[in-house]
Amino acid sequence: MTSTGAPTAGATLRLLDKADKEIVKLDRAIVGAVYKFQHEFRKNPEAPGFDLKPLKGHERLWSARVNREYRALLVRLGGNDWLLVSVKHRGHVHRNLDRLAYGINQVTGAIEYVDLQVVEDDVLGTASPGARPEPSVPEAIAPDAPLFAAYTAGQLADLGVAEPLIPIVLKLTTDDELLGLAEYAPRHTGEVLLRLRDQVPYEQVMEEVTAPVAVAVEASPGSVRGDEWREAADRSQAVVITDDDSLRSILEEGDFGRWKVFLHPTQEKLVGRRYSGPARVGGGPGTGKTIVALHRVKHLVDHLPPGHNKPVLLTTFNKNLAADLRSRLLSLGGPQTLARVDILHVDQLATRVVSEADPGNTKRRIDDTQALREWRQLLVEAGENRWDAEFLCDEWNQVILGQAVASRADYFKARRAGRGRSVSRPDRAEIWQLAERFTQRLDVKGLETHRQVAERAAQLEMARAHRVEERRLQEEERGGPGNVHAESGTGAWLRHRYRHVVVDEAQDLGAAHWKMLRAMVPREADDIFLVGDTHQRIYDNQVTLGSLGINIRGRSAKLTLSYRTTREILGTAIGILEGADFDDMDGSSDDLAGYRSVLHGGRPSLRSANSWDEELDLVVEQVHAWHDVPRESVAVCVPTNEKVDEVVARLARRGIMATKITGDGARGAEGVHVGTMYRFKGLEYRRMVIAGVSEGLVPRSAVDTWERTDKLRHRRELQRARSLLFVAATRARDALTISWNGEPSRFLRPLGALRR
Secondary structure (H helix, E strand, O other), X not given: OOOOOOOOOOOEEEEEOOHHHHHHOOOHHHHHHHHHHHHHHHHOOOOHHHXXXXXXXXXXXXXXXXXXXXXXXXXXXXXXXXXXXXEEEHHHHOOOHHHEEEEEOOOOOOEEEEEHHHHHHHHHOOOOOOOOOOOOOHHHOOOOOOOOOOOOHHHHHHOOOOHHHHHHHOOOOXXXXXXXXXXXXXXXXXXXXXXXXXXXXXXXXXXXXXXXXXXXXOXXXXXXXXXXHHHHHHOOOEEEOOOHHHHHHHHHXXXXXXXXXXXXXXXXXXXXXXXXXXXXXXXXXXXXXXXXXXXXXXXXXXOOOOOOOOOEEEEEOOHHHHHHHHHHHHHHHHHHHHOOXXXXXXXXXXXHHHHHXXXXXXXXXXXXXXXXXXXXXXXXXXXXXXXXXXXXXXHHHHHHHOOOOOOHHHHHHOOOOOOOOOOOHHHHHHHXXXXXXXXXXXXXXXXXXHHHHHHHHHHHHHHHHHHHHHHHHXXXXXXXXXXXXXXXXXXXEOOOOOOEEEEOOHHHOXXXXXXXXXXXXXXXXXXXXXXXXXXXXXXXXXXXXXXXXXXXXXXXXXXXXXXXXXXXXXHHHHHHOOOOOEXXXXXXXXXXXXXXXXXXXXXXXXXXXXXXXXXXXXXXXHHHHOOOOOHHHEEEXXXXXXXXXXXXXXXXXXXXXXXXXXXXXXXXXXXXXXXXXXXXXXXXXXXXXXXXXXXXXXXXXXXXXXXXXXXXXXXXHHHHHHHHHHHHHOOEEEEEEEEEEOOEOXXXXXXXXXXX
16 A cells, blocks of 8 residues: 555665665765664654655655754655665755656566766766867767667667666767766666677677566556565665664675675676586676675575585685685675585695595695795706706696606606797606606605695595596496495595585686596586686686586676776776786687776876885875875785885884785784785775886896797796786775886886886
8 A cells, every 4th residue: 555654663674775885975974873873763763853754746755864964765665664775965855856766667676766866967967087078160070979879768678777767878978978877877777788888789688687687567666556665675686774783784894795785686697597517707806706606605505405514615726815705705694604615725625635645744835936946956956057947847837747747758748738938858858857856855855835735636536536436337337326435545435525616716726726626526517616817817827627627618607897996997907908818718818898897986196206215205105195094995015025014114114004914914903004916816905006016026027038938938927917917906996006116117008107
């Protein structure tokens, strides 16, 4: 029935998607007033202090006092069920009431709310950045054609575009206007329009974007009665505020707080889909790949039969990211989800496998940097100057370990595709002899590399999987199961370790890791789900998944909307990648076509200095200028550990607390975070300085020595350095400053960086 009259005590309060983004932009005092408002409103909306009343000319849109200056706009769903759609200054609430559009979308069945006046003023009323100036002769340049001139209003409505926005959509002439509209539009509308703009055929948008969310809505919004509005709220991007902490989580945890409850429809489809085999989700920084992975884990756990085991593995490439995944999964799914999931980084997982097979092993594990030092020392002691340590270390890692080469004869036959430098048969004999001496050296010193451990773990798991398959075939021949408690060689029951594997930051795993993971799960539906972006690869682990038994063809998707980085920062970051080619981990190339941001902000600042000392002063000056945000929301990124210490010391001398990011995370809870580019992987900050981006440091000068001896290696090292800078630049959410002294890095030249 129609809702009229005063409501009764006690209310259900829901928050519509994008209302939270409007709220967090308000002053802190007003956000605090919103917290108090929602707490008291849920207890008793009748309280006189709220002055709750319907807006003139609107049946369901009401306003309530938040404080003396601000009021909340709420859609009354029926009874005491309310949907918070906006918080506005009281001076704006009663202006242009006819421009407040809300209703139930006739295609998606979801509630939509739009302030048409704000959209028109902000999207169409302001010239977009980079727009060309007015010509002196009006007839000299034809006006821009509307972006969606090829579609009728009816076609857009059939796709589920919010009908009140369609007249504005048909006026859009630039991509900046479109992206501006996407900030205000309901998510489904934004996705439809961006897909159409990316030249996706109308029928395909209908099939892939609209059809999966379409419902039958018989009545028009003005005539909906009964429980239809509550049902529409359940179909909407809205969340019930159950307590103060639920709202605080959304408003204060940044993107993750929102993504716990407001998944984009494209992301939701990827999370809940059943895949016939391994599947991959790609996308640029800030598109929500990790969020999709976490929701995927929860989805898999929710569909497990009851039990106390951990059949789901969630893994990534280092311990800091693994710890972050654990924390986020606990926040998302609670202890009951965490209890069914193994969360380990891949080297930790490999160590577990090897330790089970060889519990008496006391060797100390070393990383690639330490292994390279051992190679260099070996060559010095042997008086060997024909081969350099970097080449031998890579040959050992990628060919000998990567192909599980166990003998000299096998090495003579081993493929070296992608290694660049060719070697003759006598060369191979020399290399093999040095490799044997290297492994003996490690044995004597009680050392082993993480790559050795990973390869051994892969071989152990592949042998285990082979035994599992043999037993399955035997059972089929016998017509029934045998002894399900039969022991395997590792002492575990003879079965695969996991039912599902989910991998985050997949681009940085090596071939041995993938062989191990492939063997850990049966080849069944929903076995492996991986997310990653090869543009962010920071280690030299280039693999072709298909050759390792992980066939993702036909089960690969890409996220293209960044929700973290402004389009100005995004444009700068993409400029850093200019001229580089990237693979897709499956034998083809990858690009960032269609990658864009719906956020708008200031342009990144490029600053030069005459010396490193002068550049340190620029860093201090910039951090001081950002005094309006918490220090922990600001970061300084530099190329080397030595420069990290120098930045921390300079900031401290100027009275700014700073904390160094190490392999175990930030050393302290307070202060500006300072670290090398490697340390910022997976992190994000509101504002960021990248300093020391000078030629010779980014990339390091030693990289160019490969140009004469190994062009392929040279290209890969340049690409890795470029990717590191790209990763660093995309950690910034709102503001970015890049500085250098002397000659700017060659990667900054497309951005117009010049020597001072």
